[in-house]
Amino acid sequence: MASTTKSSPLSFSLLLIFTLLFLHPIVSSFTIKEATVADFQLGFQNKSLTSRQLVQFYMDEIDRLNLTFNAVIEVNPDALALADAADRERNAAAPGQSLSDLHGIPILLKDNIATKDKMNTTAGSLALLRSVVPRDAGVVVKLRQAGAIILGKASLTEWANFRGKRMPSGWCARSGQGKNPYTSSDPCGSSSGSAIAAAANLAAVTLGTETDGSILCPSSYNAVVGFRPTLGLTSRAGVIPITLRQDTVGPICRTVADAVYVLDAIAGVDSHDAATTEAAKYIPTGGYKQYLKTDGLKGTRLGLLKDAFFNFPTESVENKTYERHFNTLRQRGAVLVDNLDASKFMEVYEDIGTNEILAMTAEFKLAINSYLQTLEVSSVRSLKDLIEFNNKNSDLEKIEQYGQERFLEAEATNGIREKEQEAIQKLADMSRDGFEKIMRENNLDALLASPLSLASSILATGQHPGITVPAGVDGEGLPFGLCFGGLKGSEPTLIKVAYDFEQATKIRRPPPSVTHSSY
Numbered sequence: 001m002a003s004t005t006k007s008s009p010l011s012f013s014l015l016l017i018f019t020l021l022f023l024h025p026i027v028s029s030f031t032i033k034e035a036t037v038a039d040f041q042l043g044f045q046n047k048s049l050t051s052r053q054l055v056q057f058y059m060d061e062i063d064r065l066n067l068t069f070n071a072v073i074e075v076n077p078d079a080l081a082l083a084d085a086a087d088r089e090r091n092a093a094a095p096g097q098s099l100s101d102l103h104g105i106p107i108l109l110k111d112n113i114a115t116k117d118k119m120n121t122t123a124g125s126l127a128l129l130r131s132v133v134p135r136d137a138g139v140v141v142k143l144r145q146a147g148a149i150i151l152g153k154a155s156l157t158e159w160a161n162f163r164g165k166r167m168p169s170g171w172c173a174r175s176g177q178g179k180n181p182y183t184s185s186d187p188c189g190s191s192s193g194s195a196i197a198a199a200a201n202l203a204a205v206t207l208g209t210e211t212d213g214s215i216l217c218p219s220s221y222n223a224v225v226g227f228r229p230t231l232g233l234t235s236r237a238g239v240i241p242i243t244l245r246q247d248t249v250g251p252i253c254r255t256v257a258d259a260v261y262v263l264d265a266i267a268g269v270d271s272h273d274a275a276t277t278e279a280a281k282y283i284p285t286g287g288y289k290q291y292l293k294t295d296g297l298k299g300t301r302l303g304l305l306k307d308a309f310f311n312f313p314t315e316s317v318e319n320k321t322y323e324r325h326f327n328t329l330r331q332r333g334a335v336l337v338d339n340l341d342a343s344k345f346m347e348v349y350e351d352i353g354t355n356e357i358l359a360m361t362a363e364f365k366l367a368i369n370s371y372l373q374t375l376e377v378s379s380v381r382s383l384k385d386l387i388e389f390n391n392k393n394s395d396l397e398k399i400e401q402y403g404q405e406r407f408l409e410a411e412a413t414n415g416i417r418e419k420e421q422e423a424i425q426k427l428a429d430m431s432r433d434g435f436e437k438i439m440r441e442n443n444l445d446a447l448l449a450s451p452l453s454l455a456s457s458i459l460a461t462g463q464h465p466g467i468t469v470p471a472g473v474d475g476e477g478l479p480f481g482l483c484f485g486g487l488k489g490s491e492p493t494l495i496k497v498a499y500d501f502e503q504a505t506k507i508r509r510p511p512p513s514v515t516h517s518s519y
């Protein structure tokens with residue numbers, strides 16, 4: 001070192017101290033890119049990571065990448081303060097005191113999930129901007145209790161895709177068109193922003209909602225894990241509704257384990273959603289993470305309804321991607337029951353679409369009107385007000401292009417009358433004579449499906465759970481998933497099966513378009 005001759009011993013030791021201080025965080029640096037909840041918790045424990053650093057990282061990534069993907073509508077202005085509080089809480093915890101798995105972990109919420117804080121809850125619509133919700137959504141109460149940090153609101157197909165029939169997936173007036181980081185095009189919906197954000201690593205974990213396919217489809221398209229829980233397992237209170245008969249809230253994350261940590265935090269009774277009392281019987285003592293087992297497929301019976309139900313992406317049929325997956329499942333000890341009568345099964349569901357939309361249209365009017373009534377402040381109080389708002393703000397809300405037919409059709413309904421009751425009954429009968437029957441008669445643990453098939457409607461109308469796991473990428477670079485559907489309350493089985501499949505295949509790759517800033 002030529003300059004040492006000029007340095008006094010003091011400045012040399014200062015330099016040394018400075019170097020050590022400066023090097024310290026680099027030596028023990030934590031790689032956030034693609035890290036899991038378990039990694040974060042280890043990082044917190046060995047003090048190579050703080051919640052503040054984690055939140056700051058995601059805020060920087062959102063700043064850098066949101067313009068490209070439009071996945072985030074708002075960042076919580078209090079996120080860093082919440083992170084500091086979590087860091088203080090962790091440092092003050094008595095040795096051996098265990099904090100929740102989500103403690104100090106930032107989470108993005110689909111913008112139809114209410115937060116009583118400085119953020120808006122709008123379902124992507126300008127009509128609800130500056131409205132004030134009465135309280136946090138039930139799932140948000142539970143997330144805060146677990147110590148999770150609400151990082152922001154994710155974009156979505158506006159009104160969870162129940163406004164117009166020409167609405168593109170992932171578009172909403174508040175943040176424009178969300179983009180799939182793998183293809184730069186369709187992210188699928190309606191929990192598009194949550195899936196994009198998880199895929200592009202704009203959040204540690206996220207929440208979506210599903211009425212029919214809105215968790216499973218975007219998760220499949222963005223190569224992430226999407227979990228739609230049994231109806232009522234997670235509270236819908238404070239979630240901008242379509243219908244309480246089908247709405248469910250669930251995690252969208254990069255791994256099955258992360259999704260399960262989130263499910264553990266949000267599942268359970270909420271006095272503001274009666275369905276949670278009934279569904280609580282399904283929650284196992286000790287929660288769900290005990291089912292993250294790599295021998296989870298052993299001895300399971302998985303139903304396979306080829307062709308009709310599966311709707312394989314063409315590429316994967318030619319390349320036999322799914323065939324390879326089926327072999328993997330067999331090698332891991334599952335029995336694939338593939339002699340099921342697909343045509344008889346599909347016959348049961350012939351009218352599913354018509355009945356579903358008939359019921360939903362009337363249910364939506366009732367549900368959205370009562371949601372709007374609960375707001376403490378709002379310039380819209382009914383579906384009628386929403387329609388008028390859209391007409392007045394037709395340019396911003398793109399009413400000419402994307403329409404509001406669902407709103408108009410819903411407004412024309414008059415409650416649950418005979419024909420709606422019939423439709424609802426038919427949907428229940430279909431589930432009994434279709435999915436529930438085939439599962440019970442064949443003693444199946446889960447049914448395999450493409451998340452893009454009729455499977456999503458079958459699970460949704462029957463109020464059954466499903467999970468999709470990344471399974472491949474088609475010739476155009478569009479990811480696709482493998483979905484496991486089960487009977488109500490079968491989350492433990494679905495977790496075992498999905499986790500084992502994921503660990504055996506590890507197919508997910510981060511989107512090539514996203515180069516991460518290092519931390």
Ligand SMILES: *[C@@H]1O[C@H](CO)[C@@H](O)[C@H](O)[C@H]1NC(C)=O
Pocket residue numbers: 028029030031039040042043046047048
């Ligand atoms: C702390 O844990 C993280 C996550 O497992 C790991 O990457 C890192 O190397 C650990 N650092 C130290 C100093 O042990």
Ligand SMILES: *[C@@H]1O[C@H](CO)[C@@H](O)[C@H](O)[C@H]1NC(C)=O
Pocket residue numbers: 117118119120129130131
């Ligand atoms: C809602 O959004 C507006 C406009 O972006 C913003 O000024 C406000 O702080 C947000 N939050 C609430 C609770 O209004």
Ligand SMILES: *[C@@H]1O[C@H](CO)[C@@H](O)[C@H](O)[C@H]1NC(C)=O
Pocket residue numbers: 062066067070071072073074075174175176
């Ligand atoms: C993300 O981008 C959209 C569209 O440009 C914008 O409306 C939104 O406010 C942005 N979100 C954040 C957190 O900057």
Ligand SMILES: *[C@@H]1O[C@H](CO)[C@@H](O)[C@H](O)[C@H]1NC(C)=O
Pocket residue numbers: 315316319321472473474475
């Ligand atoms: C299928 O094979 C073709 C040609 O080998 C390849 O270009 C394509 O990416 C493959 N698709 C999948 C899903 O593996």
